[in-house]
Amino acid sequence: GYPGCAEYLDFHKKHFPGGMKYWKVTSPKLDLGKKMLYWPEDVPAKLDENANHYVNLTKNILREYKDKYGRSGIVVAPYDCELFGHWWFEGNWWIARILRWMEDDPEIELTNTRLYLEANPPNKVVSIIEGSWGQASSHWVWMNEWCEWCWRLIYECEAKSEDIIAKYKNSSDPNLIKILKQMARELLLLQSSDWEFLITTWSARDYAENRVALHYENFNRLYDMASKYGSGQNVEEGEWHFLGTIEAVDDIFKAIDLEPFAKK
Structure with a gap:
């Protein structure tokens, strides 16, 4: 596929020490020692060609x-997002090109599965066997004796978030909403399946366990802060400083919506 084109940055060959990458794919089957230097000037034309x-x-x-069928169809193209920019360094530029070009093409309409299904309700039911890309196509990698404790923390935080967000999500106080939104971000980070995967595979077990503990602690600190502030109690200055710090560090999903986190 496109990531294997000769002009693109080679993912595997790295300079030691430092881990910098200076070489291009050259050929997917070529020995690492024979890789040629990467030239950024060669990339735009190849991206245009591939897009x-x-x-x-x-x-x-x-x-x-x-x-063949006399009606418009849909092309569903799901990708693992880490392909773009990680495994394939130039992938972000490639996907930007195809999205812009498709948007301008009168023969193609960009959409998503939700909008398509709303306009084209399904008329058949398909039963899909439960499975995963994990070992033995099961969920064992993420749910086993080594990481069962993670799920106890996750379930606890999910229950807390449902109650408090349902209670205060429509508040007109911007400070309370800020606390709740950062709490929701910490919950999402706690729920990341990477942690269980790293724990089970021993790839970076200590790091993953520390991240679970960190986001659990951050969540509960924000939960306590929201509970106090929402009920009219005084919140110490140090807690507001903590909120500002954690907003800068864990700043994913700036436009996060609280509605999905609230108990229905």
Whole structure:
């Protein structure tokens, strides 16, 4: 596929010490010692070529479907997001190109599964076997004797967040909403499946266990802060400083919506 094109940055070859990457793929099957230097100037043209191929491939699939069935179809293209920018360094630039070009193409309409299903309600039911990409296609990697304790913490925090967010989500006090939103961010970070995976595989077990403990502690500190502030109690200056610090450190999902976290 496109990440394996000769011009792109090679993921595996790194300079020691430091871990910097200076080499291009050159050839996917080439020995690491024979990789050639990476030249950024060669990349834009290759990105244009690959993006153009992808857009035209999508158009051809849609045309063939319409010719065969007499109605418009949809191309579902799910990807593991870490492909873009991590495994494939130039991937973000590639996906930016295809999205812009598809948006400007009269033959293609960009959408998502929710909008498509609202406009085209399903008329069949498909039963899918439960499974995962983990060992033996099961959930064992994430739920076993080594990381069962993580789930007890997660379930505890989920229950707390449902109650307090349902209680205060419509508050007109911006400070209370700030606390709740950061609490929700800490919950999402606590729920990251990476931690259980790293614990089970021993890839970075200490780090993963520390992150679980950290986000659990942050969540509960914010929960206590929201409980006090929401009920009119005094919140110490140090807690407001903590909120500002943690907002700067764990600043994912700036436009986070509280509604999905509230108990229905």
